[in-house]
Amino acid sequence: MDVLSAGIPRFRHAVVTGGAGFVGSHVCTALLAMDCAVSCLDDFSTSSRENVAHLLGDPRFSLAEADICRSAATEEPDTGSFGPPDLVLNLASPASPADYARMPLHTLETGSAGTRNALRLARRHGARLVHASTSESYGDPQEHPQNERYWGHVNPVGPRSMYDEAKRFSEALTMAEGRVHGTNVGIVRLFNTYGPRMRGYDGRAVPTFIRQALAGEDLTVTGDGLQTRSLAYIDDTVRGVLAMAGSELVGPVNIGNPDEITMRELARLVVELTGSGSGLRFVERPGDDPAVRCPDITLARGKLQWEPEVTARDGLARTIEWFRERPDA
Numbered sequence: 001m002d003v004l005s006a007g008i009p010r011f012r013h014a015v016v017t018g019g020a021g022f023v024g025s026h027v028c029t030a031l032l033a034m035d036c037a038v039s040c041l042d043d044f045s046t047s048s049r050e051n052v053a054h055l056l057g058d059p060r061f062s063l064a065e066a067d068i069c070r071s072a073a074t075e076e077p078d079t080g081s082f083g084p085p086d087l088v089l090n091l092a093s094p095a096s097p098a099d100y101a102r103m104p105l106h107t108l109e110t111g112s113a114g115t116r117n118a119l120r121l122a123r124r125h126g127a128r129l130v131h132a133s134t135s136e137s138y139g140d141p142q143e144h145p146q147n148e149r150y151w152g153h154v155n156p157v158g159p160r161s162m163y164d165e166a167k168r169f170s171e172a173l174t175m176a177e178g179r180v181h182g183t184n185v186g187i188v189r190l191f192n193t194y195g196p197r198m199r200g201y202d203g204r205a206v207p208t209f210i211r212q213a214l215a216g217e218d219l220t221v222t223g224d225g226l227q228t229r230s231l232a233y234i235d236d237t238v239r240g241v242l243a244m245a246g247s248e249l250v251g252p253v254n255i256g257n258p259d260e261i262t263m264r265e266l267a268r269l270v271v272e273l274t275g276s277g278s279g280l281r282f283v284e285r286p287g288d289d290p291a292v293r294c295p296d297i298t299l300a301r302g303k304l305q306w307e308p309e310v311t312a313r314d315g316l317a318r319t320i321e322w323f324r325e326r327p328d329a
Contacts, residue, residue, distance in 0.1 A: 005113025111166025195234030
């Protein structure tokens, strides 16, 4: 992934919370490619050291096991000789339905206390902070596609509320920090992202379908499978996050792929690309599962000169190959 050609300003030292997670580990890799030192903080509740194992020998990279909900985690991260951070990327949070259903209180605390601590770190050092929010801020949307002016349609007490409301609160907290203290903040709303380093059992559609297809099992499609998602390959999402970091935008800004696909179409495409003989098996659809999801990326295109480049077919093929090489994933 060539991030240097994107015209993104160089940062000296970035603190990445949740840096050993799926998205975070790719962000850390991209920052190092930009000759930026990286302090990775992660509590490993939903991530793995293996995701950043390829970075551990780099003297510009440090890894600390830390829960950002505890203020000590961000008071003085292990910076070595890196100097104070000029960028904080707040990516910490359980993000898959399986994870936030298992850890609802931790998810809420990460969005509140964790975000507060990341903001304090950025304020203390005069750093730019980019907070990773989510398309789940729109809930089960009544406007389609979703642009950043839409306030959303979220059930605040439903089975997904711990994640949706944690992210919505963290957006409000980030905005308040910027208004009250003048902290240099930005918010990205990440839509469904997939790629290497996802976990096969994390409950999200892409890794679930790939795992099942490679095992020759029927693919479990929820409901009638006509609900849609917009899938961005990880390299595209990382480019969007770093473009936001290098901008002066506050946002929120949608980072996602506007090419919609139904879950039936996705399942059939995975079967085709894996060469599997799997069929489709329809199961009960989870509560408050959004019927549609598609970003309006006009703002990202106009202000960040960003848009996705990897097609679903190419991105899925790369992801499938990664899972083939790592059956334990």
